[in-house]
Amino acid sequence: MILVDTALRHREVEGRPIRVGLVGPGTQGAAIVRQVVTATRGMRIAGIANRHIERAVRAFADVGIEPVLRAGRTRIEEALGAGLAVATEDAIGLAQADGVDVVVEVTGSFDHAARVVLAAIEAGKHVVHMNAELDGTVGPILKAKADAAGVIYSFSDGDQPGVEMNLYRFVVGLGVKPVLCGNMKGLHDPYRTPATQQAFAAKWDQNPAMAASFADGTKISFEQAIVANGTGFRVARRGMLGPDFSGGDPYAPLVPLEETVSAFADTLDASEHGLVDYVVGARPGGGVFVLGTHDDPRQQHFLRYYKMGDGPYYCFYTPYHLCHLEVPTSIARAALFGDAVLTPLAGPQVGVIAVAKTDLAPGTVIDQLGGFEAYGVAENSDRIDADDLLPLGLALGSTVTRPVRRDQALVFADVRIPEGRIIDRLYAEQRARFGRPIPAG
Structure with a gap:
C-alpha cells in the first residue's frame, strides 16, 4: 500500500521497527513470518507462540533465525528487551509482553483465540487477525473492548x-x-x-x-x-x-x-x-x-x-x-496510522x-x-x-x-x-x- 511503505522505510532507517508477536504459526502464520522477515522493512517478528513449541521454533528456523525458548511474561520481556527472538507456548504471556507492539492472531480457533485477543487488548496491544470465524461470532464485543482500551482490532489485508x-x-x-x-x-x-x-x-x-x-x-x-x-x-x-x-x-x-x-x-x-x-x-x-x-x-x-x-x-x-503477502501492510496500518482494515x-x-x-x-x-x-x-x-x-x-x-x-x-x-x-x-x-x-x- 502506498504511504505504508514510506512510513515503514522511515521506521527502518530510525531503527524503530514495529515489533510483532504472532500466535499460530500454521501454514498461514509461518508464511506471514517469512513475509515479514524476508520482504518487510521497518518490522520484525519479536516472538511466536504456539501450543506446541516445535512449530514456533520451525517458523523461525525456516527463515534463518534461532529463537530462545521462554515462558511467562517476565521472562519473555527480558528476552525481548535483550533483542532476542522468542519462541513460546505461552501465547498470553507473549500477547501481554512489553516489547510487542502488535499481536497477530492466526490460530483459526475460537476459545483460545478469544483469550489471546482479550489479553492483547487488555495489555494495550493492537490486534490484527485472520480469524473470520472468531470475528463473525464475537467481533463486535471485541471491537468495543478495543475501543475502550484505545487500540486497533482489525481483520487483515490479503484475505x-x-x-x-x-x-x-x-x-x-x-x-x-x-x-x-x-x-x-x-x-x-x-x-x-x-x-x-x-x-x-x-x-x-x-x-x-x-x-x-x-x-x-x-x-x-x-x-x-x-x-x-x-x-x-x-x-x-x-x-x-x-x-x-x-x-x-x-x-x-x-x-x-x-x-x-x-x-x-x-x-x-x-x-x-x-x-x-x-x-x-x-x-x-x-x-x-x-x-x-x-x-x-x-x-x-x-x-x-x-x-x-x-x-x-x-x-x-x-x-x-x-493472503499472507499483504498482512504486513495491515500490521503497519494499525501500528502507524491507527487504521483498521476491517472491523x-x-x-x-x-x-x-x-x-x-x-x-x-x-x-x-x-x-x-x-x-x-x-x-x-x-x-x-x-x-x-x-x-x-x-x-x-x-x-x-x-x-x-x-x-x-x-x-x-x-x-x-x-x-x-x-x-x-x-x-x-x-x-x-x-x-x-x-x-x-x-x-x-
Whole structure:
C-alpha cells in the first residue's frame, strides 16, 4: 500500500521497527513470518507462540533465525528487551509482553483465540487477525473492548474480507455508492465433509475439515458476515443469494463477472439495505467485487466513457487475494496510522448459524468447522436473536440433546454447551449490549 511503505522505510532507517508477536504459526502464520522477515522493512517478528513449541521454533528456523525458548511474561520481556527472538507456548504471556507492539492472531480457533485477543487488548496491544470465524461470532464485543482500551482490532489485508473492504473504501472515495459487497467461489456444496475433501486437502497441504469448510459454505458465510458488520450491510435472505453459474460443475468454464450482475439486480432494486453476497463460477476466480450506483448524470456519462457500462449498477473488482503477502501492510496500518482494515462498525448485522449437515441424534458432538455434523449459514442478526438461532461458533464442542433433521437450523435448546468457555461469555455480553439477551436456562 502506498504511504505504508514510506512510513515503514522511515521506521527502518530510525531503527524503530514495529515489533510483532504472532500466535499460530500454521501454514498461514509461518508464511506471514517469512513475509515479514524476508520482504518487510521497518518490522520484525519479536516472538511466536504456539501450543506446541516445535512449530514456533520451525517458523523461525525456516527463515534463518534461532529463537530462545521462554515462558511467562517476565521472562519473555527480558528476552525481548535483550533483542532476542522468542519462541513460546505461552501465547498470553507473549500477547501481554512489553516489547510487542502488535499481536497477530492466526490460530483459526475460537476459545483460545478469544483469550489471546482479550489479553492483547487488555495489555494495550493492537490486534490484527485472520480469524473470520472468531470475528463473525464475537467481533463486535471485541471491537468495543478495543475501543475502550484505545487500540486497533482489525481483520487483515490479503484475505477476501479485507480485500473487499479495501475495494469498498476505494469505491466510496470515487463518489460511487456501494450497494453490494461480493465474494467469489468455485464450488458450493453444503454436504461436503473431511472425507470428500481429503484428496484436495492433501494436494494443497490443508486440513481436510478446513477444505470442507471452504466447499460447504461455512467459510464464505463467516467472511461475508464480517464484511456486513464492517459496512452495516445485511443478507438478502438466509444463506445469501449465491447465484451459481457453474451448473454444479466446478470445472466448467467461468463466466465474466460483469455477466453476473443481473442476478442481483431485482433484489437490489427492492432492498432498503446494502447487501453482502457471493457468486459461484465467475471469473476472476480468486477475486472480490463491489456493485455501486451513482446519481449524477454527468458522472454516469464518464463511467460509461471509462468502460464501466451503462449502470445502474457498476461493477468494481479486485482479481486476486494474496493472503499472507499483504498482512504486513495491515500490521503497519494499525501500528502507524491507527487504521483498521476491517472491523465491526458497532453491533452485529449478520452472524453465522449452525445448520445440520445430516440428521443429528441426541448425544452427537458437533466437532469442527467443515466437519460431518453442521455447516454455517449467514443470517441477519435480528433474526438470529429473535429465533434464538445457535451460532456455529458456539455450536462447536456442543452436544445435541434432541433430534435435529438435516438442513434444519439449530437453536440454543437443541444442544448442551460446554461450561467455562470464554467465547460463550463474550457472546452473551455481546447480545446483552447490542441485541436480545440469551434466555436463562
